[in-house]
Amino acid sequence: MSDDIDIDTDDLERRMKGAMDALRHEFASLRTGRASASMIDPITVDAYGSPTPINQVGTVNVPEPRMVTINVWDKALVGKVEKAIRESGLGINPQLNGTIIMLPIPELNEERRKELTKVAAGYAEHARVAVRNVRRDGMDQIKKAKGKGMSEDDQKFWESSVQDLTDKAIAEVDKALEAKQAEIMQV
Template sequence: MKAFQIFSLFTILWTTALAFSTAPISLRNHRAFVSDSCLWAETIKEVTDDADTRMSKSVESVKTNLATIRTGRASASILDRIKVDYYGVATPLNQMATISVPSAQQLAVDPYDKSTMNDIQKAIAESDLGVSPNNDGTIIRINIPELTEDRRKDMMKQCKSIGEEGKVAVRNVRRDGMDLIKKLEKAATIGKDEMQDGLDLMQKMTDKRVKEIDEIVAKKEKELSKV
């Protein structure tokens, strides 16, 4: 009987010790800690990656808009924003015609559908380019006049305005990203150190994109001043 009791007691103690040695709860907690650490990094990365993509698009938008500002030399890109009323639909001109640069002071627009000649001519004439397109029934030719001093100043102002709009867009992205990072810290999804790292990275990204915009605008202004 005593031998059986001793065996039973030994079995209970061994089972209890084994249960504590495996410690399933502590293992789960360890996995949760590792998972949370990865989540912190992934969350910050997702926020900053998204912000970087949006900032990049703002920079590209500045480039595109500046390309449509004409200098005293012909460039097909100045027609990029021209849209033509094509059967009631505002259609980009570059989807309706081939645009070429036969000389430094002239553009040639060759419509795919010749019945749209007058509509295309009207759209170009009514744009803010300050040009007078000539329609010979087959090709629309646009002579690019030299910029007057007043016109040059207006173009410079447009460049600065486009640049400022781009920088505002980039800073708005920074604000949104920083607000989200702060909310993650407040919700205890990330720690204070992770939050600060995220905020610092967001500011560095912003400074980089703002500098890019300043350089792009300066390059365009240089082009205008040379003509």
């Protein structure tokens, strides 16, 4: 292999891992019938003129397996936080107790479980697309390097390296999806 032409596979691998990390974060926000503080992470509330994550306007706790509580620090924001949760699509009905908002997590019915597995599959597909975009960037780097004099053997080597990284990342996405779907369908 030529010393002056090199493809940064570490950067490609880091970007593919970033797609996987984003997928894990999205999976954590999916409600599976058990309470989790991360399930409200994607919800923002209009606080002081800008969209703010709920965990920055109050303390989020999980006191029991089927209950999330949010202790809102500013009384003026309690109504806004409650409204944001109602409109979030989580399917949770918040209950007020002063500045504390309680979110009882109901048992999931079979239909809702199937919907959630489809949502999880959608998240996984977004992650696969992100991984493929990184792969395309890597292949573009290889084409540019070939134009600068990379040998055909080196080109094949780098293409197979990038493809191996892609295959591993896609397999990891599929494995995470399978585990999440099994968790959602577990009664």
